[in-house]
Amino acid sequence: xxxxxxxxxxxxxxxxxxxxxxxxxxxxxxxxxxxxxxxxxxxxxxxxxxxxxxxxxxxxxxxxxxxxxxxxxxxxxxxxxxxxxxxxxxxxxxxxxxxxxxxxxxxxxxxxxxxxxxxxxxxxxxxxxxxxxxxxxxxxxxxxxxxxxxxxxxxxxxxxxxxxxxxxxxxxxxxxxxxxxxxxxxxxxxxxxxxxxxxxxxxxxxxxxxxxxxxxxxxxxxxxxxxxxxxxxxxxxxxxxxxxxxxxxxxxxxxx
Numbered sequence: 011x012x013x014x015x016x017x018x019x020x021x022x023x024x025x026x027x028x029x030x031x032x033x034x035x036x037x038x039x040x041x042x043x044x045x046x047x048x049x050x051x052x053x054x055x056x057x058x059x060x061x062x063x064x065x066x067x068x069x070x071x072x073x074x075x076x077x078x079x080x081x082x083x084x085x086x087x088x089x090x091x092x093x094x095x096x097x098x099x100x101x102x103x104x105x106x107x108x109x110x111x112x113x114x115x116x117x118x119x120x121x122x123x124x125x126x127x128x129x130x131x132x133x134x135x136x137x138x139x140x141x142x143x144x145x146x147x148x149x150x151x152x153x154x155x156x157x158x159x160x161x162x163x164x165x166x167x168x169x170x171x172x173x174x175x176x177x178x179x180x181x182x183x184x185x186x187x188x189x190x191x192x193x194x195x196x197x198x199x200x201x202x203x204x205x206x207x208x209x210x211x212x213x214x215x216x217x218x219x220x221x222x223x224x225x226x227x228x229x230x231x232x233x234x235x236x237x238x239x240x241x242x243x244x245x246x247x248x249x250x251x252x253x254x255x256x257x258x259x260x261x262x263x264x265x266x
Contacts, residue, residue, distance in 0.1 A: 038238045045242040048239070050219060051239070054223055054243070057220070057221075057222075058224040058225040061143055062143060062205040063201065065143035066147070066200050066201040066204060069148040073148050073152045073200075074151070078155075080152070081159035081160050096152075097149075098145060099150075102209065103208065106145055107142060107210035110210065110213075110214040115132075115133050116133070121133070133216075139211055142211045146204070146207050147200040147203040150199040151196035152196075153196070154192050154193070154196025155189060158188075158189035162189055166188065167184050170184045195258055199254070202251065205224075206251075211226070217230075225246065228243050229244055229247070
């Protein structure tokens with residue numbers, strides 16, 4: 011490899027790895043078990059796991075059909091629709107939180123009707139956390155599933171249709187099993203993104219311990235008062251990220 015490529019490559023690697031190494035070096039390892047057992051850490055972790063899981067389920071229920079719509083139909087304006095679906099990938103999360111407030115807040119376009127008709131207020135609630143996480147995480151699932159649908163061999167679906175299977179039966183018995191690895195990879199990425207969401211969550215749901223304070227929000231709050239606690243919480247999120255990467259490794263290697 012020429013030095014002109016090796017030097018910046020090593021510099022880029024150091025730029026990505028050194029901050030993580032610093033986190034490991036500065037971690038309070040002797041007090042780590044005690045820190046992890048603190049009620050606020052356990053509560054933030056529990057809330058994060060629950061909300062990220064529920065958000066992922068919502069993304070699966072809505073995102074898989076949306077991916078199928080983008081991949082298998084000739085819907086007019088499909089390119090524009092795909093662009094709109096992927097906007098949360100590049101949209102600053104805080105802007106996403108503001109947009110959710112304008113739509114689902116008590117005075118929002120839909121939130122006003124929900125509150126007046128049913129007394130339902132979504133902002134600054136655990137449900138609000140789930141919605142914020144689902145908003146920023148769904149594009150990861152849609153992109154992964156759409157790619158799997160485009161790569162799947164449609165001849166099997168056509169054969170099932172010629173044998174008399176309905177569209178729903180073909181989708182459930184043929185299409186879904188074929189794209190299952192893509193759905194799983196998308197779901198894992200979606201869950202990881204939901205777990206690490208900060209900007210949209212704090213804007214739309216606030217930062218209330220036990221109700222809306224997820225792990226990233228707890229890290230932000232602890233950094234101002236207890237840096238060691240912030241490091242411990244960051245280590246937990248880092249461990250989750252490593253597990254996610256390990257779970258997706260075979261998927262990436264297999265598609266390389």
